[in-house]
Amino acid sequence: MNAPGIVSGVVQGTGNTTPGSFSSPSARDFNVEAGTISDATLSASFAPKQFFNGSLSYASPATTTTFSGTYDAAYDQAPLLATLTGTYAGTASTRSGTETATLTVSSTGAVLGTSSDGCQFSGTATPRRKGNVFDVSLTFKGGSCANGTSTLPGIAYLEGSSLYGMVLDSSRSNGALVTATKVLSTVGEPTPALPSVSGPTPALPSVSVPSTGSSSGSSITTGNSSGCGSRGGPGYRKANGQCASWADYYAGRR
Numbered sequence: 001m002n003a004p005g006i007v008s009g010v011v012q013g014t015g016n017t018t019p020g021s022f023s024s025p026s027a028r029d030f031n032v033e034a035g036t037i038s039d040a041t042l043s044a045s046f047a048p049k050q051f052f053n054g055s056l057s058y059a060s061p062a063t064t065t066t067f068s069g070t071y072d073a074a075y076d077q078a079p080l081l082a083t084l085t086g087t088y089a090g091t092a093s094t095r096s097g098t099e100t101a102t103l104t105v106s107s108t109g110a111v112l113g114t115s116s117d118g119c120q121f122s123g124t125a126t127p128r129r130k131g132n133v134f135d136v137s138l139t140f141k142g143g144s145c146a147n148g149t150s151t152l153p154g155i156a157y158l159e160g161s162s163l164y165g166m167v168l169d170s171s172r173s174n175g176a177l178v179t180a181t182k183v184l185s186t187v188g189e190p191t192p193a194l195p196s197v198s199g200p201t202p203a204l205p206s207v208s209v210p211s212t213g214s215s216s217g218s219s220i221t222t223g224n225s226s227g228c229g230s231r232g233g234p235g236y237r238k239a240n241g242q243c244a245s246w247a248d249y250y251a252g253r254r
Contacts, residue, residue, distance in 0.1 A: 007032075007164065007177075007179045008031060008032055008033030008034070009029065009030050009031040009032045009033060009034075009177075010030050010166050010177055011027050011028070011029050011030070011040070011042070011056065012027070012028050012030065012166070012168060012172065013026045013027035013028055013042065014026055015027075015042065020045055020046065020047070021043075021044065021045050021046070022042075022043075022044045022045075022046060022052075022054070023041075023042065023043050023044070024041070024042040025041050026039075027039070027040040027041060027042040027056060028040070028172050029056065029058075030177065032093045032098065032177060037173075038058050038060070039058070039059065040056040040057060040058045040059075041056070041057045042054060042055070042056050042057075043055055043057070049071045050070070050071050051068065051069065051070055051071065052068075052069040052070075052071075053066075053067070053068040053069065054066070054067060055067070074132055074159060075131055075132050076131075076132070077132045078127075078130075078132070079127035079128055079131070079132050079133060079134055079158075080127065081105075081107060081108070081109050081125070081127060082107065083158060084105050084109075084125060084127075084134065084156075084158055084163075085105055085106060085107045085185070085186070086104070086105060086182045086183075086184055086185045086186065087102065087103070087104045087182070087183055087184035087186075088102065088103050088104070088105075088163050088180035088181060088182050088183065089101075089102050089180055089181060089183050090163070090178065090179050090180025090181055091178070091179055091180070092113075092115050092119075092176050092177070092178050093176065093177040093178075094146035094147065094174060094175065094176050094177075095146050095173070095174045096117075096146035099115040099116045099117045099119070100115065100116040101113060101114065101115040101116065101178065101180065102114060102180075103121075103178070103180065105125055109124050109125045109126055109127075109134075110122070110123075110124060111123040111124060111125055111136070111138065113138075117144045118143060118144045119140065119141070119143065119144045119145035119146070120140075120141040120143075120145070121138050121139060121140045121141060121145070121176075122138070122139055122141075123136060123137045123138035123139055123151075124136070124137050125156060132157065132158070133155055133156070133157055134155065134156045134157070134158075134165075135153070135154075135155060136153070136154045136155060136156045136165055136167060137151060137152070137153050137154075137167075138151070138152055138154070138167050138176065139151040140152075146174060146176075147169070147174060147175070147176065150169060152167035152168060152169055152175055152176070153167060153168070154166045154167030154168055154175065154176075156178075161181055161182040162179070162180075162181055162182075163178065163179070163180045163181070163182065164178070164179055165177075165178045166178070238254060239254065
């Protein structure tokens with residue numbers, strides 16, 4: 001993430017915890033903004049409900065990047081379907097690129113969605129017992145969907161009116177990263193029109209992913225363009241010069 005409020009990717013993996021430290025030898029960095037997927041080793045130190053600071057070390061090319069995080073009390077909020085229920089508009093990123101998308105979540109956790117390329121998906125969202133996180137399962141309906149007819153597991157996190165979620169296949173070579181903003185608090189009202197994206201979605205480069213562990217070598221394509229809007233945003237810059245996200249658009253931040 002290069003700027004607060006703008007999600008440019010996600011790191012996924014499994015890890016081990018000892019008092020005050022966390023490590024993951026199997027991290028995979030899905031960088032939508034840079035158009036890369038990289039295997040990495042993650043090392044971090046933490047203090048409960050205070051901070052989580054660490055580094056990601058990449059083998060190819062051999063680089064290390066550091067990060068820091070502070071505790072957000074919102075994590076201790078109970079994940080409620082009543083809070084999640086509504087209609088959302090934003091973007092969905094897969095190996096085929098980034099598209100605008102809308103989705104609804106019902107009061108029972110049923111999910112229905114479609115992206116601007118015609119891909120339809122459905123699934124469920126289930127609150128975890130603790131931590132402000134929902135377990136998600138999405139089934140894609142084939143046709144233009146980059147994930148075919150797969151059913152993929154993942155997680156979702158709601159921060160205010162902003163929804164962040166990711167589902168991933170078992171080879172960790174494709175899935176969907178969703179960032180969206182709630183535009184209606186009830187389901188059953190007319191779904192808003194998808195915001196237009198200026199210009200065609202650019203052709204996206206193939207990025208080779210080396211085989212690690214049980215994962216086989218594969219490729220993935222993600223967004224890589226310098227203009228605002230080419231990765232699915234509303235297509236304008238804010239006063240600070242940063243490309244606006246859909247969250248900025250619906251919040252009226254210019």
